[in-house]
Amino acid sequence: MPHASNFLLGRLVPATLARLGPHLSVVELAAGEVLAEPHQHIRRVYFPHSGIISSIVELSDGSTIETGMVGHDGVFGASQALDDKVSLNLVTVQIPGKASAIGPDRLRVLANELPDFKALLIKYEQFFLSQVQQTAACNAVHDIEARTCKWLARMHDLAGPDLLLTQEFFARMMGVRRTSVTTVAGALQGAGLISYSRGRLHIHDIEQIRKRACECDDAVRANFQRMFADVEADTRIQRCV
Known part of the structure; x- marks a missing residue:
């Protein structure tokens, strides 16, 4: 089943996924597509198979900064669907890909009927909140090169070594000046760690x-592994019953 390409959907027992299947559709996520506007109701909940969805805070001076990424490891919009369906931030597609999508009202009904599904959604929301908190601390105290390497490591985990990124977009996600990105990217390229040309970045x-990344890379990955280790075990047990 294509929906199982998403980590969360793939960890559901077959009976639960079968209940969800008729209500899910596979959609394309286009680069730059806006999935949610600040303080507006979400239209869909997305379980990515590939690509990256970014949660972005916009400030009054026009500057932006990314606070969290969602890839094939998670979901965007589930917590909003379970609550009041309003997004607090701008949410866009950073890297194109595919996702399983479902309407927020339908997801809320199914989550109430399927407690294992609802528990998984809540667990992911806890992880995403920990990612946002880690990012806030990181942006406050770590230098640009360490933050950049942390960001690239997370991108690599979700999308692989080849990334389509302009320096302007890179700077907006990091909340820094473009000149700062140019300096750091040049240093990493000079060290042979990446190559970057015309908006195409390859991690070597x-x-x-x-x-070179700050401690936040390890912290985010460890949080995910710790929180979902029991999901792996529970799923294996239920599939054998």
């Missing part, structure tokens, strides 16, 4: 990128 040495 992810292990060295991780070594």
Whole structure:
């Protein structure tokens, strides 16, 4: 089933996924597509198979900064669907891909009928909140190169080594000046860790990128592994029953 390409949907027991299947549709996520506007009701809930969805805070001076990424490991819009369906931030597609999509009203009904599904959604929301909190601390205290390497490591986890990124977009996501991105990217390229040309970035040495990243890369990955280790175990047990 294509929906199982998403980590969360793929961890559901077959009976639960079968209940969800008729209500899910596979959609394309186009680069730059706006999935939610600040303080507006969401239209769909997305479980990405590929690509990256970004949650972005916009400030009054026009500057922006990314506060969290969602890829094939998670979902966007589930917590809003379970509550009042309003997005607090701008949410856009950073890297194009595909996703399983469902209407927020239908998701809320199914989550109330399927407690294992609802528990998984709540667990992911807890992880995403921890990611946002880690990002806030990171943006406040870590230098630009360490933050950049952390960001690239997360991108690599979700989308692989080849990324389509302009320096302007890179700077907007990081909340820094474009000149700062140019300097850091040049240093990483000079060290042979990445290559970057005309908006195409390739990560050559992810292990060295991780070594230069701040502690936040390890913290986010460890939080995810710790929170979902029991999901793996529970799913294996239920599939054997």
